Amino acid sequence: MKTVVIRCLEELCRWERPWKELTENLEYPEIFSTWEWLQSYVSHMFSPNRQLFVVLVIDQDRCIAAAPMCIVQQPIKWMRIRSLQFILSGTGETNSFYIHKYVHYMKALKEIFNVLHAHRQEWDCIDLHNIHSLDPVTGLIGQACGSDYDVFSHSRSITPYVNLERFHQGKLARSRIKAIERKERKLRNDLETRLEIHVLIEERTWENLIDMHKERWAQSLFGVQETMRFYGDIISKFHELDGAHISYIEINGSVASAMLTFSHKSKVYLYITSFSQQYMEYGVGLILLNKVMEHYLQSGITEIDLMSGTQEYKFFWSDTVRVNNHIRMIERQSGKTWLKAYTLLQVNKDHLKSLLFEKAQHRRVRR
Numbered sequence: 001m002k003t004v005v006i007r008c009l010e011e012l013c014r015w016e017r018p019w020k021e022l023t024e025n026l027e028y029p030e031i032f033s034t035w036e037w038l039q040s041y042v043s044h045m046f047s048p049n050r051q052l053f054v055v056l057v058i059d060q061d062r063c064i065a066a067a068p069m070c071i072v073q074q075p076i077k078w079m080r081i082r083s084l085q086f087i088l089s090g091t092g093e094t095n096s097f098y099i100h101k102y103v104h105y106m107k108a109l110k111e112i113f114n115v116l117h118a119h120r121q122e123w124d125c126i127d128l129h130n131i132h133s134l135d136p137v138t139g140l141i142g143q144a145c146g147s148d149y150d151v152f153s154h155s156r157s158i159t160p161y162v163n164l165e166r167f168h169q170g171k172l173a174r175s176r177i178k179a180i181e182r183k184e185r186k187l188r189n190d191l192e193t194r195l196e197i198h199v200l201i202e203e204r205t206w207e208n209l210i211d212m213h214k215e216r217w218a219q220s221l222f223g224v225q226e227t228m229r230f231y232g233d234i235i236s237k238f239h240e241l242d243g244a245h246i247s248y249i250e251i252n253g254s255v256a257s258a259m260l261t262f263s264h265k266s267k268v269y270l271y272i273t274s275f276s277q278q279y280m281e282y283g284v285g286l287i288l289l290n291k292v293m294e295h296y297l298q299s300g301i302t303e304i305d306l307m308s309g310t311q312e313y314k315f316f317w318s319d320t321v322r323v324n325n326h327i328r329m330i331e332r333q334s335g336k337t338w339l340k341a342y343t344l345l346q347v348n349k350d351h352l353k354s355l356l357f358e359k360a361q362h363r364r365v366r367r
Contacts, residue, residue: 001064005075005116006054009042015056018063026137027101032093038068041088042121046262051071053084053119057111059098065108066098067116071123076342082123083115086130090221092229092271092307094132094324097141109144115294117148124336125343126329131176132159133323141327149329150340154347159204160318162304169290173316180283180290180316187282188201194250195288198261201235201246206256209246210267213276225341247283247292249284259292266302286313293317 008010009067016035023033023321031037040184042052050070068087073080099108126149131138142151187193210228214220221227238244248258261268271294275285284318298306306314308324328343330336 001111002057004058004117005119006056007179008045008053008266009052012054013039015063018056019066022063022066022100025100025102026098027132028096029267029268030094030096030264031097031262031267032088032091033068033098033241033266035178036241037091037234038087040094040230040233040237041091044226044233045090046087047072049085052087053122054087055112055115057108059103064103065098065112067112068095068098080126081337084126086128089129092132092269095128095130095323096132096135097137101136105140106144106166107175109137109140113145117145120331120334123328124334124339128327128329130324131327133325145329148333150202150332152328152330152343152347153325153338155323155325157308158310158321159308159324160306160314162297162306162318163320164302164304167297171319176313176316180286183283184287184290186288187279187284187307189322190195190282191224191251192253195248195291196250197291198245198299199247199249201239201244201260205246205248205255205258206235206260208248209258209260209272209274212255212258212276213272215277216274225339235260237321241274246287247288247295249288251284253281257288259288261292263301266300267297267305268299268301268303269305270307289313296297 006081016039019035019038023029023035045203050072053069053071055067055069056063069084070087072085074083075081088095089166095108097112099105128141131141143155145151183333210222214222220269222231235244243263245262245263246258249256255276256271256279259273262271263269270289273285273289275288286297292302306315306318330340
């Protein structure tokens, strides 16, 4: 085995074919690991304060593993640190080290960590964001880095999903779904309504989704030009692969709710949804989601990803979740006691707040 470190986009582009061959052979493939997603992100959203640091593991001229990472300058309180992170950030992604499904995971991971350790003078810590609990690589990270690092881990979010291979209709929250169906009947009785599910994205419907999202959210992701260019690029790429679609409700000739979905392998991502405030009383967002779920539950795919978040409506259809973790690793002999102390405080912040609250409550009772 040998390793290659890539530090610029031009060099990375030369590895397009091996990257595609690798990510086509992951045990737990995600759309975010694809060359299309990575190339679009680096082209449009990769900020100037980041430096590529991609590690490839090569065996007999075949790329068997990849660490898609970069070095980031970031502030922590009164200090600035150099953090080694995954490249993708802010696109709803899950991240991981990519290892060919027929390769021994631990052996490949150790090759990656040997390279990272050899370059440890270039950063202060390793931050692995949004690395999810079901990925078979996740549980091996602490073991692979050996005794050279202190490892801090805590959960940051959860992602509800539906595994169709184990799904049963009895798991649905029927009373909630029936209430949504009543809303749909009322909507159709009151107004001229048309639904389109899983269709190609046209300029009009895409622009309507953007406008509704910007109207709903003051800090809409569509308010940033770089983000707009990224989505325009990634939608175009996945259109060619039959992996980008839109579903929408049209009322009196105008789009009232829309949902962007991506498909990869046998998985679909309910990626972005938005609805008009004008029809909030009808619950058009829930009506659309119900129709989209009906479609995909019968489509032959194996998984529906409802994307990160704990909104109650997601659990009308799902009772299974992935936990998305943040793992921070700091070299034991680095002398960065302040960073370790700060990290330990952040990891236990919620627990400490709970303890302080309980203590305050106890004092009030005693008084």
